[in-house]
Amino acid sequence: MRKIILLVLIPVFLAACGPDSQETTKQVEVADTLLTNGKIYTVNPQQPWTEAVAIKDGKYSYVGDSVGAATYVGEGTQIVDLQGKMAMPGINDAHVHPVMGAVRSLYHCQFPIQSNPDEVAHALRGCVEKNPDSQWIIGGQWGSAFFEQYEIESPRAWLDAITGDIAVVLNDDSYHNTWFNSKALELAGISHSTLDPEGGSIGRDADGVPNGLLFETASRMGGKAVPDWSAEQYVAAVKEVLRMAAAFGITGIKDAGAYESAAMVAYHDVDNNHGGLSVHLAASIRTQYGHRTEPLDVSELERIRDRYASNHLATNFVKIFLDGVPTPARTAAMLDPYLHDDVHGDQFTGNLHVPLETLAKDLIALDANGFTVKMHAAGDRSVRVGLDAIEAAREANGFSGLRHELAHAGYIHPDDVPRFAALDAVADISPILWHPSPIIGAIVSALGRRGELYFPVRDLLDSNALVVAGTDWPAVTPSANPWGGIEALVSRRDPTGVTEGQLWAEQAVTLEEALRIYTLNGALALRLGEVTGSVEVGKSADFIVLDRNLFEVPIDDVGETEVTMTFFEGRLLESREGEVPAAQ
Numbered sequence: 001m002r003k004i005i006l007l008v009l010i011p012v013f014l015a016a017c018g019p020d021s022q023e024t025t026k027q028v029e030v031a032d033t034l035l036t037n038g039k040i041y042t043v044n045p046q047q048p049w050t051e052a053v054a055i056k057d058g059k060y061s062y063v064g065d066s067v068g069a070a071t072y073v074g075e076g077t078q079i080v081d082l083q084g085k086m087a088m089p090g091i092n093d094a095h096v097h098p099v100m101g102a103v104r105s106l107y108h109c110q111f112p113i114q115s116n117p118d119e120v121a122h123a124l125r126g127c128v129e130k131n132p133d134s135q136w137i138i139g140g141q142w143g144s145a146f147f148e149q150y151e152i153e154s155p156r157a158w159l160d161a162i163t164g165d166i167a168v169v170l171n172d173d174s175y176h177n178t179w180f181n182s183k184a185l186e187l188a189g190i191s192h193s194t195l196d197p198e199g200g201s202i203g204r205d206a207d208g209v210p211n212g213l214l215f216e217t218a219s220r221m222g223g224k225a226v227p228d229w230s231a232e233q234y235v236a237a238v239k240e241v242l243r244m245a246a247a248f249g250i251t252g253i254k255d256a257g258a259y260e261s262a263a264m265v266a267y268h269d270v271d272n273n274h275g276g277l278s279v280h281l282a283a284s285i286r287t288q289y290g291h292r293t294e295p296l297d298v299s300e301l302e303r304i305r306d307r308y309a310s311n312h313l314a315t316n317f318v319k320i321f322l323d324g325v326p327t328p329a330r331t332a333a334m335l336d337p338y339l340h341d342d343v344h345g346d347q348f349t350g351n352l353h354v355p356l357e358t359l360a361k362d363l364i365a366l367d368a369n370g371f372t373v374k375m376h377a378a379g380d381r382s383v384r385v386g387l388d389a390i391e392a393a394r395e396a397n398g399f400s401g402l403r404h405e406l407a408h409a410g411y412i413h414p415d416d417v418p419r420f421a422a423l424d425a426v427a428d429i430s431p432i433l434w435h436p437s438p439i440i441g442a443i444v445s446a447l448g449r450r451g452e453l454y455f456p457v458r459d460l461l462d463s464n465a466l467v468v469a470g471t472d473w474p475a476v477t478p479s480a481n482p483w484g485g486i487e488a489l490v491s492r493r494d495p496t497g498v499t500e501g502q503l504w505a506e507q508a509v510t511l512e513e514a515l516r517i518y519t520l521n522g523a524l525a526l527r528l529g530e531v532t533g534s535v536e537v538g539k540s541a542d543f544i545v546l547d548r549n550l551f552e553v554p555i556d557d558v559g560e561t562e563v564t565m566t567f568f569e570g571r572l573l574e575s576r577e578g579e580v581p582a583a584q
């Protein structure tokens with residue numbers, strides 16, 4: 001940090017403070033910080049590009065050319081010469097599970113999603129060696145198609161052979177399903193006689209003995225036996241989230257499903273007792289996963305909202321689950337049947353967790369009480385039911401100003417696309433998977449070719465829908481880095497270059513549109529459209545400097561963008577341990 005100030009920030013001391021200069025400083029407020037000589041992309045259509053900004057008390061006090069900016073310099077102003085670098089508003093990630101992600105990167109036994117059985121075994125042996133006394137190994141993530149790709153007769157026994165009597169729980173790529181060994185099943189009390197819970201299933205061998213795979217609500221049932229992390233570990237996880245956010249240029253985060261005991265407590269604690277949150281954080285209070293016919297208890301949600309809201313933490317958001325995932329697990333609610341398989345037959349359309357009647361009651365009550373709702377809707381049937389419920393809320397309450405979201409919304413029936421704009425509903429497109437990948441391959445194996453018609457972003461924008469985006473990290477995507485997602489919105493190609501081809505190329509958007517989705521639209525999802533998301537006078541100085549000009553490099557290079565400086569509320573954040581952004 002000290003190094004940056006020496007190299008980049010030049011404190012200016014006025015040579016003389018005679019009556020004339022006093023006059024000048026009266027006309028314009030002296031800036032705390034001046035960023036000048038840049039190529040600043042503002043995301044404000046009235047003034048898309050500019051050179052300089054002045055920042056006072058954490059907000060932009062001037063946006064314009066470098067000459068005009070000079071008049072804001074006074075005693076103590078720190079000047080940053082951007083030397084022609086591109087800068088822009090900070091990224092707002094509208095759908096991410098940051099604490100879950102940081103817990104994974106800090107405490108889990110990790111292997112890449114594409115790992116084969118040998119690689120999984122290797123990773124597990126390494127983790128056992130590192131912590132031979134641990135009673136549990138928690139980790140992941142195995143690919144959705146892992147057990148179709150590789151013949152493993154008993155997943156449970158396969159793990160036992162590697163880890164012996166240490167309990168093992170491994171998440172899949174979607175975080176909906178888990179793989180337990182015998183010890184973990186025993187500690188979870190799941191045995192031959194345990195019935196499948198509603199909305200889930202226990203994988204079994206030919207004799208009905210649990211084989212170690214737990215799907216959906218069964219996975220959650222088993223998860224109750226897994227010991228929780230401590231309050232200190234969660235605080236450390238939130239600090240890790242902030243470090244990563246600064247490194248990636250993220251200044252706004254919408255937690256897509258915050259547990260009270262883990263996320264809410266830790267966010268609140270960091271915001272009040274550990275130096276404050278250095279992002280705008282919107283936490284969607286997580287509600288029950290799985291089948292439900294009783295409406296939500298709004299007073300309980302109000303209790304959580306009122307208890308944890310603080311300076312940088314907004315809590316007037318709720319997450320509801322309508323279905324699962326459209327992978328071979330076949331748990332997303334689709335309008336048309338999945339491809340035939342032996343378990344589900346050929347008329348299976350997945351399960352909707354909440355019937356419309358109940359969901360409409362939820363939406364009407366939450367909308368009336370000031371909550372913005374994010375609905376997990378991975379299949380086109382759950383998208384339709386979610387829109388129906390928003391429609392019911394609009395009919396009952398009029399337009400409340402609250403824009404409720406259909407999250408994932410990768411599959412939308414063409415008839416439903418225009419309903420987004422008509423109902424002021426938001427398409428929250430996540431995870432960043434609008435490009436070919438092995439996961440798309442797994443989806444196609446369950447849905448057939450229509451599985452490739454994933455994320456109709458062009459159609460949504462053309463119908464004037466508000467589109468927001470998020471990584472959904474740590475589900476599916478290995479990192480909270482947003483830049484590959486921005487690239488792929490434009491290219492519809494795999495930003496890592498691993499999987500060939502383009503996915504539904506007609507749905508490509510322009511770079512301008514992609515940046516707006518990731519900045520100003522994201523701010524709207526955080527209910528901070530007036531506060532952040534673009535570079536405009538009066539807005540919070542949430543500002544990032546890039547190592548390249550996104551408009552001058554080939555689109556395939558956008559995914560490798562490095563953020564050299566991140567400012568939150570006008571304050572330069574330290575983003576990498578032991579590493580200082582280069583001052584050139």
Ligand SMILES: [Zn+2]
Nearest residue numbers: 095256472475
């Ligand atoms: Zn999610």
